[in-house]
Amino acid sequence: MRRWLIKLRKEQQLTQQQIAAGAHIDRAYYAQIENGTRNPSMTVASRIASYLHINPSLFYSEHLSEPFETALANSPMTIAHCDLELRYTWMFNPYPHFRMDTVIGKRDDELDHELDPNEGTWKLMQLKKQVITEGMSVRTIIPFPLPDGSVRYDVFCQPIYDSDGRIIGAATASLELQS
Structure with a gap:
């Protein structure tokens, strides 16, 4: 199902x-x-x-290839795609604080977070907007405040293109950094 x-x-x-x-x-x-x-x-x-x-x-x-899934499952790496409206269209290995079935079709500020949208959420959304608008890849560190401290992610974001070369969204690869 x-x-x-x-x-x-x-x-x-x-x-x-x-x-x-x-x-x-x-x-x-x-x-x-x-x-x-x-x-x-x-x-x-x-x-x-x-x-x-x-x-x-x-x-x-x-049906993802087993080596890919084995390498990334339970790792601190999350890979995702979003459309031009910043709504998730695909995600692998979601962040621990939300579930896959709540992600697709939603923006970061609409997800069920432990906390309300915060500065990290807004920075991530701004990063995706920048990549989509400028058509250039960007890599940055984004801190997200949590009740027991802050977690930082090294986020790489790049545009996604359709077969005609038009930007249709952005792809992110986020790695949780050790404190």
């Missing part, structure tokens, strides 16, 4: 029929994709993803 897909559909107040129509597929086929009994082709995944404003790789995230 793709709970993240069901949640995303419900958050956007869409029906299975609306998504199926938007992706030009049969509603029963979409229901099977949502229930996890069928995997969409790359073409169908791309159409659904385009309609929902997400990255199509989400449909295949459970």
